[in-house]
Amino acid sequence: MPPVRQLRVSFRTFGCKLNQAETEAIADGFSAAGAAVVGPGEPADLVVFNTCTVTSKAEQKARREMRLALRRNPEAVAVVTGCYAELEPEAVVAVAPRCVVVPGSRKGALASMAEGLVAARLEGLDPLDELRRLAALASGREADPFAFVPGDALFHSRPQLKVQDGCDNRCAYCRVCLARGRSVSLGPDEVLRRALALESRGVPEIVLTGVNLSQYRSGGLDFPGLLEALVAGTENIAFRLSSYEPDRADERFFAAFTLPRVRPHLHLSVQSGSDAVLASMGRRYRRDAVLRAAEAARAARGDPFIGADIILGFPGEGDDDFADTVDLLERIEPAWVHAFTFSPRPGTRAFDMRPKVPERVAVERAAVVQAIAERGKAAFAARRAGAIVDAVIESSAESGGPAFATSAEYLKLEVRGAPDGFEGACSCRVDAPEAGLPADGSSIGGSVDATAAFIRT
Numbered sequence: 395m396p397p398v399r400q401l402r403v404s405f406r407t408f409g410c411k412l413n414q415a416e417t418e419a420i421a422d423g424f425s426a427a428g429a430a431v432v433g434p435g436e437p438a439d440l441v442v443f444n445t446c447t448v449t450s451k452a453e454q455k456a457r458r459e460m461r462l463a464l465r466r467n468p469e470a471v472a473v474v475t476g477c478y479a480e481l482e483p484e485a486v487v488a489v490a491p492r493c494v495v496v497p498g499s500r501k502g503a504l505a506s507m508a509e510g511l512v513a514a515r516l517e518g519l520d521p522l523d524e525l526r527r528l529a530a531l532a533s534g535r536e537a538d539p540f541a542f543v544p545g546d547a548l549f550h551s552r553p554q555l556k557v558q559d560g561c562d563n564r565c566a567y568c569r570v571c572l573a574r575g576r577s578v579s580l581g582p583d584e585v586l587r588r589a590l591a592l593e594s595r596g597v598p599e600i601v602l603t604g605v606n607l608s609q610y611r612s613g614g615l616d617f618p619g620l621l622e623a624l625v626a627g628t629e630n631i632a633f634r635l636s637s638y639e640p641d642r643a644d645e646r647f648f649a650a651f652t653l654p655r656v657r658p659h660l661h662l663s664v665q666s667g668s669d670a671v672l673a674s675m676g677r678r679y680r681r682d683a684v685l686r687a688a689e690a691a692r693a694a695r696g697d698p699f700i701g702a703d704i705i706l707g708f709p710g711e712g713d714d715d716f717a718d719t720v721d722l723l724e725r726i727e728p729a730w731v732h733a734f735t736f737s738p739r740p741g742t743r744a745f746d747m748r749p750k751v752p753e754r755v756a757v758e759r760a761a762v763v764q765a766i767a768e769r770g771k772a773a774f775a776a777r778r779a780g781a782i783v784d785a786v787i788e789s790s791a792e793s794g795g796p797a798f799a800t801s802a803e804y805l806k807l808e809v810r811g812a813p814d815g816f817e818g819a820c821s822c823r824v825d826a827p828e829a830g831l832p833a834d835g836s837s838i839g840g841s842v843d844a845t846a847a848f849i850r851t
């Protein structure tokens with residue numbers, strides 16, 4: 395009889411911050427139940443895949459990694475959850491016999507399955523049978539979309555706090571709303587209780603996340619109301635927003651956005667700068683709303699980090715439409731842009747839309763937007779040269795080497811002079827570009843935007 399050993403679990407997350415927040419909480423549940431949470435490439439008994447369905451590439455990647463993980467660990471079980479598993483469970487199960495699907499809408503039950511799986515392992519049982527039994531039980535129960543309480547931040551020192559899920563909009567290209575359903579919100583008292591628990595553990599910053607934060611509604615509060623309640627109910631923890639809809643970034647929103655401890659970082663789900671494309675996407679605003687939101691953000695916070703999501707190659711996007719997108723970006727001068735090429739998704743209105751934009755053209759347009767993003771990031775970093783900024787060290791220094799941090803303005807910093815082993819809130823002085831950044835404005839490699847000198851905690 396082989397020696398009984400601890401259940402080893404590894405996690406693989408695809409897609410958005412919300413998926414990351416959920417994986418983190420599930421991993422915490424397994425760790426608390428006595429399982430060993432191991433790294434992605436390490437031998438494991440369970441490999442949990444939290445999948446994404448935003449692009450076909452994300453699904454292909456998940457399937458490929460499932461096969462790889464099971465080839466590496468022939469006795470392991472791939473537990474597949476998330477939006478892809480919610481919408482196409484058959485396609486997932488077909489990947490390999492030792493794949494078990496827990497639909498995204500039942501993801502919240504995974505952490506509560508940990509104890510049963512740990513016990514099964516200690517009894518030397520094959521986790522596959524136990525997992526199938528627990529998954530069948532979970533499928534018959536109402537799932538709690540907020541069963542994801544941030545714990546010991548196994549993977550991030552700026553934990554994500556899920557406060558909203560789902561979306562009531564039905565944008566033409568979007569499968570997320572199909573996978574995650576209607577908008578639901580976590581009660582403000584519970585949000586505050588979770589934030590206070592993190593604050594009491596010395597966590598310096600929380601990232602508030604959801605599918606569409608602007609649709610937060612609970613206890614008579616909208617999202618600005620929630621932010622006000624969080625700042626009023628806590629003492630020193632900072633709040634960062636994952637992303638926001640341009641048309642909902644109104645006066646009430648910016649009143650809350652100016653509050654102390656709200657990070658000067660606004661990521662807008664823009665998608666296009668062409669009114670015609672925005673209309674065919676089914677977006678609820680036009681380019682002037684984006685211009686207003688960027689202007690109001692600067693009026694509220696001086697020079698905040700403004701980010702944007704842009705889809706290139708949406709059906710019908712002509713050269714003039716693309717020129718409108720470039721023009722809009724040059725007007726709002728974002729510090730970063732996530733440029734995505736359109737991916738036709740089954741079950742969405744855009745799937746059959748025509749005329750299609752050739753993939754080559756979409757990729758070329760994305761490269762132009764990527765260049766705008768890099769110029770914007772370098773200019774944003776350069777504007778902070780010599781400034782003392784608040785930051786959170788997320789990866790500590792060792793033997794006098796550099797630490798890595800995220801500043802309040804969302805700059806990724808390589809910090810020298812930080813005490814070995816220190817993680818948490820600190821102040822740093824950002825170097826002038828010539829000291830660290832090459833003159834051509836590109837990052838000094840990896841995900842570092844600037845170098846900085848540690849000042850104090």
Ligand code: SF4
Nearest residue numbers: 561563564565568571
């Ligand atoms: S706002 Fe549109 S793109 Fe965003 S989740 Fe909702 S339906 Fe999808």
